[in-house]
Each structure stands twice: as C-alpha cells, then as structure tokens.
Amino acid sequence: MTEEPAEHIDEDVLERYALGALNDEERHAVESHASACPRCMEALRREALIAAGVRLAGRADLKASLRRRIDAQERPARRWRMLAAAAVACAVTGGTLYYAWIGRWGHPVTPPPPIAQSEALPADKVVRDDGSSAGGLAGSNAPAPAAQSAVGRTAAHPPAHSPEGAASTAREELKSLETAGPATPSRVGEEGYWSEGIVEETPTHNDALQESGAARALSAGAFKKEAGELKGAAAKDAMTGERQQFHLRQKPASALPPVVGEKQRLAQGTLVPARVDQRGTTTTMTLYLDTLVDETQLRDASVRQAGGDTVIVELGKRKILYRIPTAAGAGQQGK
Amino acid sequence: MADPLPFASRDAALIDRIGKGEEDALVELYRENRRPVEALVTRSGGRKEDADDVLQEALVALWESVRSGRFRLSARLGTYIYATARNIWLRRRVRMRRETTGEVADPPDGEASPLELAIGEEEASIVREALEALGEPCRTILLLYYWEEESMETIASRLGMANADTVKSRKYQCKKALEARVKRRIDRND
Numbered sequence: 001m002t003e004e005p006a007e008h009i010d011e012d013v014l015e016r017y018a019l020g021a022l023n024d025e026e027r028h029a030v031e032s033h034a035s036a037c038p039r040c041m042e043a044l045r046r047e048a049l050i051a052a053g054v055r056l057a058g059r060a061d062l063k064a065s066l067r068r069r070i071d072a073q074e075r076p077a078r079r080w081r082m083l084a085a086a087a088v089a090c091a092v093t094g095g096t097l098y099y100a101w102i103g104r105w106g107h108p109v110t111p112p113p114p115i116a117q118s119e120a121l122p123a124d125k126v127v128r129d130d131g132s133s134a135g136g137l138a139g140s141n142a143p144a145p146a147a148q149s150a151v152g153r154t155a156a157h158p159p160a161h162s163p164e165g166a167a168s169t170a171r172e173e174l175k176s177l178e179t180a181g182p183a184t185p186s187r188v189g190e191e192g193y194w195s196e197g198i199v200e201e202t203p204t205h206n207d208a209l210q211e212s213g214a215a216r217a218l219s220a221g222a223f224k225k226e227a228g229e230l231k232g233a234a235a236k237d238a239m240t241g242e243r244q245q246f247h248l249r250q251k252p253a254s255a256l257p258p259v260v261g262e263k264q265r266l267a268q269g270t271l272v273p274a275r276v277d278q279r280g281t282t283t284t285m286t287l288y289l290d291t292l293v294d295e296t297q298l299r300d301a302s303v304r305q306a307g308g309d310t311v312i313v314e315l316g317k318r319k320i321l322y323r324i325p326t327a328a329g330a331g332q333q334g335k
Numbered sequence: 336m337a338d339p340l341p342f343a344s345r346d347a348a349l350i351d352r353i354g355k356g357e358e359d360a361l362v363e364l365y366r367e368n369r370r371p372v373e374a375l376v377t378r379s380g381g382r383k384e385d386a387d388d389v390l391q392e393a394l395v396a397l398w399e400s401v402r403s404g405r406f407r408l409s410a411r412l413g414t415y416i417y418a419t420a421r422n423i424w425l426r427r428r429v430r431m432r433r434e435t436t437g438e439v440a441d442p443p444d445g446e447a448s449p450l451e452l453a454i455g456e457e458e459a460s461i462v463r464e465a466l467e468a469l470g471e472p473c474r475t476i477l478l479l480y481y482w483e484e485e486s487m488e489t490i491a492s493r494l495g496m497a498n499a500d501t502v503k504s505r506k507y508q509c510k511k512a513l514e515a516r517v518k519r520r521i522d523r524n525d
Binding site for chain 1: 358359361362365391392394395398399403405458459460461462463465466467474477478480481482483484510513514517
C-alpha cells in the first residue's frame, strides 16, 4: 500500500487547475501529486465539479441574455415584414378582384371617391354601373347595410385622386391625417365588399427565409378563386420545410368581423379598419381596404416609417396610415 | 505589406469586443452564421430550434474561450463557429442515439480534460441548482470568479467591496457553502 504524501496541494493551486490557469509543467505536477494522494485527488475533483457547475450556470445566463437580445432586435423587423406582407397581400387580393370584376361587368371599375370628398348617401342612392342597387358579390345576396354605403361608388361621384404633395414629409402627413377628425364608424367599400388581406406569421428565428417563402408564394400567383372566395396559399420553404399561411378573401359586408379594431385613415381621408389578433405565438394582421387595387399598384406597394410606431403603406397614389399596435393592445383588439 | 487574411481585421475586432464583454458582438455573429448552421442541422434531421440552440452554444463556447484568453484566431471566425457548432451537433446526435439505442460509447471531446470528463452533466447540474439556491452575493461572486475568470481586484471593484482580500474571504465562504449544499443534494440522491 502506498503512503499518502505528508503535504497536500494548496487550495489556490487547485482552483487555478480547475480554471485551466496553470502552465503545462504546473499541471503535470498537480496531476502527478494527486495520483499518489487520494485526499488531493478528491479535493481536485471537488474543485473541478464546483467550477463545472458554476460555468454551467454562467453559460445558461449568457444564452438567456443572448436570446433576449436577438428577440429584442428581431421583433421590430418582424413587425415590419408582416406589415409589408399584409400590404402586398391586400394588393394581390384587390388586383385579382379587379380583374374578376372586369370579367363580370365587362369594363373596369373606377376607384371610389375618398370620404373626405364624398357625401354620405342613403343605400338606395348607391348604384352599380348597370344601374342596380348595391348588393352582394361572390354568391351572397344580402343587401349592403345603409350605414355602410357611404364609401360606395356612386354614379354621381367620379373617381378622384388627390395628388400627393411631393415635398410633404412623413411626419407632416401623419400630423395632417391625425388632425383630420375623429374616426367614423367602419364602412364598407366597393358595392359593400372589402378586400381582405391576411398574413399569418408564426415567429421563429428564421424570418428571412419566411419572407422569401412568402415572396415566392405571391410571385407564383398561388392564389385561386373558389366559390367567390380567394383561398389561401401555403408557402413552403424548400430549405427548411417551414410554412407560412396566407388567407386572402373577399368578404361581403355582412361578414365583416363584429369587432373591428383601430381605424386607419387613408391620406385621402378614407378610413381603413385594421385588426390584429394574437393567438399563442401567431400574430395575424388584417387590413380592410375599401377599394380595389390593380397590379400596377401591387408592384409599387411599399411601406415606410412615419415616425415612432406609425407606418405609411403606399398602394399607388393611395396611402394608408397604420399604427402598429403594441402586443398588449393587439391582444385586446383581437378579442 | 498586404494583410494575408483580408477578413482578419473584422474578425479581430469582433474578438476584441467579446474580450471586452460586449454581448452585441455575439448577436452579430448569430445573424451571420444562422443560415449555414441551420442548413447543417436541418440537413441531418434536426429542427430549426435545434440549430438555434446549437449556434447559441457555439457562440457561448467562443465567448468562454475568448474571455479566458485561450482563443487564438487562426482561421475565419465563421469557420470556427461553424466547426464548433458541427461538433456540438454531432455530440448531441450521438447522445440522442445513445439514449435511444442504449449504446455506451462516449463521443470524443478534444477540449475537456480527463477530470472534466469524469464529471457528469448530472453532477454539474446539481451544482448549478445549488448555486441558484445560494442566492446573492455568493452567486455573483462565484460566477465572476469561475465563469468570467475575473481577478479578485476586479470583482472587488465591480461589486463595490473593500478590497481583494475581502473578496477572497467572501469567495471562500461562498464556495464552502456551495460545497455543503452540493454534498447534501448528492447524499440525498444516493
């Protein structure tokens, strides 16, 4: 039986060994001594265990901190991408409906006048191009409610597009729009129908790929009209297999959601209701456009910041002022 | 003379920032390396969440290596991170397979010492839990010493303690308290 050495390794040396702070010579000396000294070997093991456990905690802290920083940086970018996608989705829906409308009535519809320049008319004054009263599209025969007809295209109101002042800044636009008066109750648009563009996004850590997947789905024209409704498309990313769902559909006025959230105001004065639903980790942003947009507007659709949490979605000459709701507010709006 | 490694200056700047404790440098590296690591992991049956976790672990390993002064920049930083992530992912896959099939072979680990290898993850987790239960300021003192590898003087300065000797004495007490807690937990588990 070998005798245990009379001297033992100093605790400072043990700590430095556990920290990997000894040079090769010192380390070999420690290991050589410990191999013949059970007490030192046990102390060495205990020291290494403490160091390993504390480092484990340190790694976990750093990982959690890193995750928070990544999330904090990605959250605004994700919102922007969602909004841009929602705007494009609206435009796609509008464009499709525009051409569907041509097919039905034989000639293109003209955009409706802005609220600020149009008078609220009773339902019986709202007429189609063929002279009939406003009614359903896409298989619905329900008449448009009178209160919702004010934005409707009327025979007495030709299209009006106010040219935007090139020099006006986004903040000035914001200010003028905000001072244009309180939001009025939601109204339905063209012949009692709204173009609804919804983008559902489940946040992950690969937004760039999601975005490219979304773009591919849109550019591939993956939407089709079924029984008067534009069904959604599922974009699958070939690399990741991740899916992003789009639901684009034309809704009759009667099918508008009972609770419409924050109203948005077009630069021309038209109100656009918007809604944000948050369910679990999925956020759904919906803009309801009261008019139809064509493919040219789709190509030019853009989103830019107007300061703070406000953005302007531009569809051709039309502008939608959109205020990104907070997470808490979004949850309430969705209820 | 032209720089033989044109990417080196940017990588060196990032390493320098990590050395100073700037976590934002890790966020930059995360963004830059996310796609290749995702491709690596998803190609071999992993999920995006796995890739995310593996990349974060690789970045933490980089941080640890740089902060301890052991890191030497000999290749592109992206290559280093990718290689580290690949090793982590391979080890994880071997462990998953072992858990599924009951294999006992351990994956090779070039960085760990024999002593570290002798310490199981379970034991290290017990220490971590005991550390959390220890509370402050012991938790921070031990983290600064063993994880951040700060000197006694720096710890005294960061925690507003009188001097290095005060820290050394307090650290000793904290370590003994931690060892006692760990021993109790291990005995209880036995």
